[in-house]
Amino acid sequence: MRGSVRLFAVVLFLVTIQVAGAARSAETTRPDYVTRLERICKPGSEATQRAVRGVRGDVQRERLREAAPKVDEAKRIFAHTVSAIGKVPRPSTDRTTLARWFRALRRETVALGRTASALRADDVARFQRAWANFIHEGNKANNVVVAFGFNYCDFKPSRFQ
Amino acid sequence: MSFSRARRLAALTSGLALVGALAVGLAFGEQSGRDGVKVRFNAMITPNRLPRQGLAPVSVSLSGAVRSTTGGNPPFLGRMTLAFGARGGLDVRGLPICPRARLRNATHRQALTRCRGALVGHGAIVAEVPLDPEMPLVAQARVLAFNGRAAGRPAVWVHAYSSSPPVSFVLPFTLRRLRHGAYGVLLEARVARTLGRWLRLRSFQITLGRRYRRHGRLHSYLNAHCPLPPRFHSLSVPLARATFHFNPAPTLSTPILRSCRTLD
Numbered sequence: 342m343r344g345s346v347r348l349f350a351v352v353l354f355l356v357t358i359q360v361a362g363a364a365r366s367a368e369t370t371r372p373d374y375v376t377r378l379e380r381i382c383k384p385g386s387e388a389t390q391r392a393v394r395g396v397r398g399d400v401q402r403e404r405l406r407e408a409a410p411k412v413d414e415a416k417r418i419f420a421h422t423v424s425a426i427g428k429v430p431r432p433s434t435d436r437t438t439l440a441r442w443f444r445a446l447r448r449e450t451v452a453l454g455r456t457a458s459a460l461r462a463d464d465v466a467r468f469q470r471a472w473a474n475f476i477h478e479g480n481k482a483n484n485v486v487v488a489f490g491f492n493y494c495d496f497k498p499s500r501f502q
Numbered sequence: 503m504s505f506s507r508a509r510r511l512a513a514l515t516s517g518l519a520l521v522g523a524l525a526v527g528l529a530f531g532e533q534s535g536r537d538g539v540k541v542r543f544n545a546m547i548t549p550n551r552l553p554r555q556g557l558a559p560v561s562v563s564l565s566g567a568v569r570s571t572t573g574g575n576p577p578f579l580g581r582m583t584l585a586f587g588a589r590g591g592l593d594v595r596g597l598p599i600c601p602r603a604r605l606r607n608a609t610h611r612q613a614l615t616r617c618r619g620a621l622v623g624h625g626a627i628v629a630e631v632p633l634d635p636e637m638p639l640v641a642q643a644r645v646l647a648f649n650g651r652a653a654g655r656p657a658v659w660v661h662a663y664s665s666s667p668p669v670s671f672v673l674p675f676t677l678r679r680l681r682h683g684a685y686g687v688l689l690e691a692r693v694a695r696t697l698g699r700w701l702r703l704r705s706f707q708i709t710l711g712r713r714y715r716r717h718g719r720l721h722s723y724l725n726a727h728c729p730l731p732p733r734f735h736s737l738s739v740p741l742a743r744a745t746f747h748f749n750p751a752p753t754l755s756t757p758i759l760r761s762c763r764t765l766d
Contacts, residue, residue: 403731465733488571490536
């Protein structure tokens with residue numbers, strides 16, 4: 342009886358070691374994570390550029406209401422991309438950094454929504470504030486993950502103009 | 503207090519002020535990174551309230567830094583371009599030109615004595631001399647920028663001088679007026695060609711701007727405006743963009759958007 346308990350303990354120990362090893366080898370590395378996210382961000386980034394085409398001209402001609410649906414669409418794409426990349430398993434060593442990044446991205450989504458609503462309301466002062474806030478939040482988000490070397494997942498203000 | 507002690511104290515104070523200015527300059531700004539390299543860039547325009555129409559005299563402050571994200575040395579910076587300002591914003595008519603040869607091996611004081619009339623900016627540079635890769639020497643050099651001319655086009659000679667460790671070089675920036683895009687002026691320097699194998703640029707801070715008289719009329723080296731629609735009084739617009747070309751890779755571009763405010 343004692344012999345079989347000992348054997349069971351040894352088998353359990355070996356199984357535990359193997360499971361832990363397999364989990365370690367299956368864990369996402371930073372380069373893998375970046376590649377997966379870039380694949381998700383690329384179509385979103387290109388769609389955003391298409392969606393906001395002409396916004397700059399609309400704002401310069403003070404046609405704010407006409408720019409609003411374009412920025413709204415950009416916000417929808419942005420929120421969808423943030424939600425999609427949020428589901429990708431994160432490398433354990435970067436969990437804290439990435440949690441900060443996702444918080445910053447959520448603030449960016451809110452700021453983009455506020456920009457769209459200010460345009461819809463034809464409120465110049467509110468639009469100026471919301472747009473400045475959106476850029477500020479975008480830069481803050483970028484600074485969190487600068488070491489990751491994102492391209493499509495990075496905030497680039499030129500994509501929103 | 504003895505004279506030499508007072509001088510040492512003055513040197514230490516100015517050194518601390520220089521480092522402080524750099525730290526303040528680099529504390530904010532936009533970052534971008536790839537392949538183990540991180541760059542930071544910031545730009546500021548003074549004054550920040552500008553007319554909607556017609557150009558007004560301004561000075562532009564540009565600062566940047568290069569870091570490695572992996573702990574080692576970042577790759578060599580091959581080329582650097584800085585784009586900023588409005589179209590038609592560069593005015594060098596009647597501004598004295600400093601021949602580049604007059605700045606070679608010059609100290610800070612000698613450079614000023616020889617080319618004071620062509621002075622268009624000042625700042626600081628931090629460069630690394632990796633004689634020992636584990637403990638590289640850090641040279642904090644004061645910088646003066648002079649109006650020059652290269653191949654018939656306007657140029658800026660950035661003269662850097664540090665007495666300890668002894669470092670003196672002239673970083674030539676060619677100046678181009680841009681006709682398309684968001685910016686009006688492009689400064690370009692082949693950094694690796696000037697600094698060679700021994701110096702690595704870590705950070706820089708430079709303020710460009712000069713007001714001068716020509717035929718009794720006041721001119722400004724740099725000019726800008728804030729062409730916003732009538733109902734707008736401020737808006738975040740592209741102010742400057744730095745592109746760092748590392749050897750062999752990567753190329754990192756950092757645009758800066760800042761609020762443009764109108765005078766009214």
